[in-house]
Amino acid sequence: MSNLIEFDHVTKEYHDTPVVADLTLNIEEGELFVLVGPSGGGKTTTLKMINRLVTPNAGVIRMRGKAVTDYSLRELRWDIGYVLQQIALFPTMTVGQNIALIPEMKHWPKAQVKAAVDDLLTAVKLPPAEYRDRLPKQLSGGEQQRVGIIRALASKPPVVLMDEPFSALDPLVRTQLQDLVLELHAQLNTTIVFVTHDMTEALRLGDRIGVMHHAKLVQIGTPQEIAESPASSFVDDFFAGARRDLLDTPVGELAEFGEPCDDGVSLAADLPLSQVIAQLTEADTVIVRGAAGPFTLSRQAVMRFLAARTSTN
Amino acid sequence: MQTIWQTFLARRSDLWVALGQHLQISLIALIIAVVIAVPLAIWVQPHKRIANVLLQVTGVLQTIPSLALLGLLIPFVGIGNVPAIIALVVYALLPIFQNTYVGLADIDPAYREAERAFGMPRYLQLLRVELPLALPVIIGGIRTATVMIIGTATLAALIGAGGLGTFILLGINRNDPALTLIGAIASAALALVFSAGLAVVQRLKWRQLGWLAAILVVLGGGAAGYHAWQQPKEEIVVAGKLGSEPEILINMYKQLIEQADPNVTVTLKPNFGQTSFLFSALKSGKVDLYPEFTGTVVTALAKPSQAQQRQIDAGADSYPIAKALLAKSGLTMLKPMQYNNTYALVVKQSFAKAHGLTTISDLTKLGRTRAGFDLEFNDRADGYKGLKQAYGLNLAVSTLDASLRYQAIVKGQVVVTDGYSTDAQLRQYHLVALRDDKRVFATYRGAPVMKAKFAKAHPRLVRALNRLAGRISEKQMQEMNYEVGVKQESAAKVAKAYLQQHGLLEARHE
Numbered sequence: 001m002s003n004l005i006e007f008d009h010v011t012k013e014y015h016d017t018p019v020v021a022d023l024t025l026n027i028e029e030g031e032l033f034v035l036v037g038p039s040g041g042g043k044t045t046t047l048k049m050i051n052r053l054v055t056p057n058a059g060v061i062r063m064r065g066k067a068v069t070d071y072s073l074r075e076l077r078w079d080i081g082y083v084l085q086q087i088a089l090f091p092t093m094t095v096g097q098n099i100a101l102i103p104e105m106k107h108w109p110k111a112q113v114k115a116a117v118d119d120l121l122t123a124v125k126l127p128p129a130e131y132r133d134r135l136p137k138q139l140s141g142g143e144q145q146r147v148g149i150i151r152a153l154a155s156k157p158p159v160v161l162m163d164e165p166f167s168a169l170d171p172l173v174r175t176q177l178q179d180l181v182l183e184l185h186a187q188l189n190t191t192i193v194f195v196t197h198d199m200t201e202a203l204r205l206g207d208r209i210g211v212m213h214h215a216k217l218v219q220i221g222t223p224q225e226i227a228e229s230p231a232s233s234f235v236d237d238f239f240a241g242a243r244r245d246l247l248d249t250p251v252g253e254l255a256e257f258g259e260p261c262d263d264g265v266s267l268a269a270d271l272p273l274s275q276v277i278a279q280l281t282e283a284d285t286v287i288v289r290g291a292a293g294p295f296t297l298s299r300q301a302v303m304r305f306l307a308a309r310t311s312t313n
Numbered sequence: 314m315q316t317i318w319q320t321f322l323a324r325r326s327d328l329w330v331a332l333g334q335h336l337q338i339s340l341i342a343l344i345i346a347v348v349i350a351v352p353l354a355i356w357v358q359p360h361k362r363i364a365n366v367l368l369q370v371t372g373v374l375q376t377i378p379s380l381a382l383l384g385l386l387i388p389f390v391g392i393g394n395v396p397a398i399i400a401l402v403v404y405a406l407l408p409i410f411q412n413t414y415v416g417l418a419d420i421d422p423a424y425r426e427a428e429r430a431f432g433m434p435r436y437l438q439l440l441r442v443e444l445p446l447a448l449p450v451i452i453g454g455i456r457t458a459t460v461m462i463i464g465t466a467t468l469a470a471l472i473g474a475g476g477l478g479t480f481i482l483l484g485i486n487r488n489d490p491a492l493t494l495i496g497a498i499a500s501a502a503l504a505l506v507f508s509a510g511l512a513v514v515q516r517l518k519w520r521q522l523g524w525l526a527a528i529l530v531v532l533g534g535g536a537a538g539y540h541a542w543q544q545p546k547e548e549i550v551v552a553g554k555l556g557s558e559p560e561i562l563i564n565m566y567k568q569l570i571e572q573a574d575p576n577v578t579v580t581l582k583p584n585f586g587q588t589s590f591l592f593s594a595l596k597s598g599k600v601d602l603y604p605e606f607t608g609t610v611v612t613a614l615a616k617p618s619q620a621q622q623r624q625i626d627a628g629a630d631s632y633p634i635a636k637a638l639l640a641k642s643g644l645t646m647l648k649p650m651q652y653n654n655t656y657a658l659v660v661k662q663s664f665a666k667a668h669g670l671t672t673i674s675d676l677t678k679l680g681r682t683r684a685g686f687d688l689e690f691n692d693r694a695d696g697y698k699g700l701k702q703a704y705g706l707n708l709a710v711s712t713l714d715a716s717l718r719y720q721a722i723v724k725g726q727v728v729v730t731d732g733y734s735t736d737a738q739l740r741q742y743h744l745v746a747l748r749d750d751k752r753v754f755a756t757y758r759g760a761p762v763m764k765a766k767f768a769k770a771h772p773r774l775v776r777a778l779n780r781l782a783g784r785i786s787e788k789q790m791q792e793m794n795y796e797v798g799v800k801q802e803s804a805a806k807v808a809k810a811y812l813q814q815h816g817l818l819e820a821r822h823e
Contacts, residue, residue, distance in 0.1 A: 051430055077432030084430075086423035092445040102431055 003065075004029040004159065004191050005050060010059030012045050019045045021215040023059070029158075032185050032192045034206035036199055038238070041212040043195045047161050050193065051080045063159070078102055081152030081160035081190075085167055087144045089136035095121075095147050096132035102155040120150035123187075124180060142173035146180065153184065162194045166201070171250050172270065172291075178204050199242030203227070211235050246306065247274040251288050251297070257305045258295035261287060266294050277302060320491040323801030328480070332499060335476035338394060338469055339462045339507075342401035346458060350406050351451065354413035355439065364414055371407035379404070379465050383472050391597040392590050397469035397476075404465055405458035412454025416447030440519065452515040456508050463504040467496065473552065473585040473594055477503070483584055486555045487798060488716045549774070552582040552591055552600040557797040557804065558654070558735060558790065560584065562604040564808035566761060566778060568818055573777035583804070588613060596642070601767055605646065606654060608757035610635035615642070628752035632760070645765040647775060648782030649758035652790050656696060656754045657734040657746035664728060665745050672750040673704055676729065684708040685727035687715040696731070699753040719744075734787045737794035746787065780817055 007025040011018060020042040027033045035043040048054040049061055052068055061068050068076055089098050096117050103113045118128040124146040136144055145165060152160050162181075166174040178201060185192055196202055202209050203223045211219045211226065219231035230236040252269025266287040267276065276297065279286055285296045321328070350371075357364040377385075379400060386396035420443055428438045444451070470478030480496025483489070517525065551566050553559030560583040567579040582600065585591055592614055594600040611617050611631050615638035625631055636646045658673055665671070668679060676682065690696040691712050700706050708729060713721055718730040719738045732739065734746050761778050768775050793811060796802040812818035 053426065053430060074432040074434070077430060080430075082427070082430035084423055084427055086421070088421070088423040088427040090424060090427070090442050092442055101433070105432065105434075105437070 002029050003027065004063065005193070006062045006065075007046070007049075008060045008062065010046075010049065010056045010061060012042075012049065012054060012056045018215045020049070020056070023217055025210060025217060025220070027191065027193060028208075030189050030191055031207040032181075032194060032205055034194045034196060034202040034209045035212055036196055036202035036206075036209055036238075037212035037218075039197050042215045043197075043212045044163055046212070047163055047193060047195050050159070050161060051077050051082060078106060078155065079157050079159070081155075081157040083145075083148050083152045083160065083162040083165045085164040087136075087141075087148045087165075087168075089144055089147055089151070091136055094133050094135055095126075095139070096128075098136065098147060099151045099154050101151065106155055108155075116154055120154060121147075123184070124150055141169055142177065145169060145177060149177075149180070149184070153188065153190065156188070157190070159191045159193065162192060164195055164197065167197070171248070172252060174201070175253055181205060198245070199238055200245045203242060211238065213238075247272065247277070249273045249305075251276045252290050254288070254297055254301065254305050255290040255292060255295050257301040257308075258288065258290075258297040259301075261294055261296045263287075263294050273302070273305075317491045317494055320489070320801060321495055324480075324492070324495065326803070328495065328499065331475060331477050331479050331496070332503065334474070335463070335466055335469075335478075335500065335503060338397055338401065338474055338476055339459070339466050339503075342398045342405060342462050342466075343455070343459055345398070346402045346405035346409055346462075347455060349402070350409035351413050354410050354417065357414065358417055368407075368411060368414070371410050374403050375407045377403075379468050380471070383468060387472065387590075387593065391599055392472040392474075392586070392594045393599050394469075394474045396472055397466065397474035401462045401465060401469075405462050408454040408457040408461070409451070410454075412457075413447065413451045416450030416454075417443055419450075420446050445519070449515060452511055456511050459507045459511060460504045463500060463507060467500055470584065471586055472590055473582060473599070475582070475584075479584045482555055487557075547577050548580055549577055549601045549771075550580050550582060550599070552585040552594065552603045554588060554591060554603070555584045555586065557737070557794050559604055560804040561793050561797055561808050561811075562759065564805045565781065565812055566602070566604070568805075568809055568812055569777040569780060570774050572818060573773045574771075577774070595644070595762065595764070598764075602761045602763035604759050605762040606757040606759050607631040607635040607646070607649060608655065608755045610638060610646070610762075612755070615639065625755065628756075630758075631756050632758055639762065640765065643765050644762060645768050647761045647763075647768070648779050649760035650781050650785045651783050652735060652785050652787040653756050653758055654733055654735045654787075654790070655749075655757045656690060657732050657749070658700070659722065659730050659732045659739065659744045659746050660728060661722065662743045662745045665747070670747060672748040673700065673706070673753075674750050676706060676708075676747065677704055681707055681709050682729055683727045684710045684729040685713040685718055685721045686710055686731050687718060688712045689715075690731040695753060695755050703751045703753045735790035735794055737791060737798040740791040740795040741799050784815065784817075785811075 003026040005027040007023045010020060010023045012020040023042075023046060035046060037043055045054055049056050050063070050068065052073060063071070063076075089095070090101075093101070099117045099120060100113045103116060108116075117132065121128040121131055126143060126146060131139070131143075131147075136147070139147065148165065149162075152162075166177050169177065181192070181194070182205065184190070194205055206223055208220065208222055209226055210217050213234055219226060219235050226235065227239060230239055249272065250270045251267060251273055254273070264287045266289045267279075269289055269291060271288075276286060276288075280297075280299050280302060285298045287294050287296055353367065354364075357367060382400045382403065383396055386399055390396045390399065424442055424446070428442060433441075466476050467478035467481055469476045470482050477496045477500045480499070481493050484491070484493030484496060514522070514525070549570065551563045551570075553563040563581050563583060567581055570577055570579050585594070585600070585603070588609060591600065591603050592605075595603060605614075608631055611621070611625055611634055615635075617625060617634060617638060621634045621638075625634060632646070632649050639646055658676070660670060668675075670676065686697055691710060692698065697706075697710065711727070713727075713730075718732065719742060721727045722730045722744065723742050732744075732746070738744065739746060760782075789811070793807050796807045797804050809818065
């Protein structure tokens, strides 16, 4: 695989304090690269330097071997999709108009724009006839971010940047959207650079993960490499945190590991897994009110879930 | 209520004209203010420091009292619509600028980041995101400005720009609350309608806004074009001071001039304002002619020499002196009419008859008589002071407010009062002015004033206006003032009736 984006000794300082210090990093064509780390570590700054929302103090960033500063700013940004944590669908435009924004600026033919909008809406399970002409405020948070993602994908850019896109959403919706990103990435083969402070999310999504801490890239590797040999005690602790997070998983998400059943005494789907485990020390199985109907969960089922999530995908 | 309704019916057509003028001035001022303030507020978005300076400046501008601002503008731009509009624009800038700036600055920075990240050009950022988001706040500012403009525009009448202020000023001038009230209510109603209209505009989409703007431009352009096309004739502007008498006179002028020269259109600007405004309008060429009084020329507009002053004091005719004085500033005064609109001592007709009174001297034959004088008259050398000296009058004087004099004499509280010789009230309450046989009161004879050059260039007009020379007695003027000021007849109709009756206007010239 060839390098799509290269950071070459890049430094960014605010008031003489480095936020990103001497960063050298290659992101390969077609990969889903996750930058992870605690807030203030420099991940978002790194991301925003790619589409020149932030200008580095030193070093060069290249896309396809050419410095980003050598591209015309508008074309560079039209070729780099962008998903914000605040979602920021323009409230003055309908869902359809938001998605069509960049294709229209690129002067695509009207029919092609309309077809792209409808295809993308269908792909994220928002029926176009129902959603196209709605205003963003009429959508739930999760639906809005689905639109935010396809807005970034609309003109089929080679790269999409995602800046903590799911951190404001509730856990259940977050998992659904993570699945959506994985699905779209597999389908479109777009290079995605994804920033998060959530190690669980990073482990779920990343082809490769870069861990950033105090303005430095402290480790880079596949999820497995990072899980097996953390480069420092910091990475180890951060990773341990992720394992703890796993026990906070809403039990509703374990539906695929359980067996559908008839109604009975049941637990709420948003109950954290840790509490269910406590109950399973007493009973062999519990019944959960899942989104798609009640299901039973056995001790084995929970173990299977933990095994699946702690081994790398 | 009844009187207001009657006044409204009688003045309907004037009200429409005033409303039109008011609307025009306000709308033009508003559009100019928006065109200046909104782009300015957009431009200063990234420059916080300049924005603060501009906010200060527009804030300071707004604290200038409106009358002072109008006064300051006159030396530079003269009088009429231009200074009125400039003043209104100055006041409208702050609310529009402030709201546009704040409305844009308060937009969630996430939208700004998204706009940048999507490579949206600035015009798209503004049109598709930022202006629509800030629109409610911007419209709020425009509404504030509108209400302020429409209210302040009533002052435009002071400097000859017309509008609803004319009704208010006229009402104050004539002590006619109905007129003032109509002007005030109309102005308030206009503000409400505008404000409500803007609330509707706020809900329109960009495309609809575009159509609205296009329609306004087409209508405005069409009206202007029609106006231009309509005026191949020479236009002469004749103005008059506040009040019914000047309005009647200028209507006579218009009818006489247009009869004499069919290629001339006379535009009337009645109730144009006070003497000094009119005089500067004449000198600056905004107005071609207006009726003025000889007495006013020698006391207020020009300074007579000592020799001339002695002549005036001795009771000489002030017309030749006034004419000579005006000539020094390149102006001239045509031949004056008969009546002398000066101070008068007034008694009831019945009282005059019973005691055989015709002159002021006759008053001395009576014993000590009750008189009610206006404060100013009581104290003037050419008022009661002069009368005491010249006639040896001995009256029991109580001073009254000018507006109460006629009421006092009608109710019999006083027997003699002061007034002006052509006041409509003389006719209304059956009063009579005693002849000033010892010539204490200065003479105030009316005649058209214009630039000497203008007079020379328009000999037909001069001839036409001179046909009024020596015409119109005090009684006739009282009668006409009564028709217009009290009975609310139109000045044009009253003027025409007089001219036809005296053979000055051919009846076929309808």
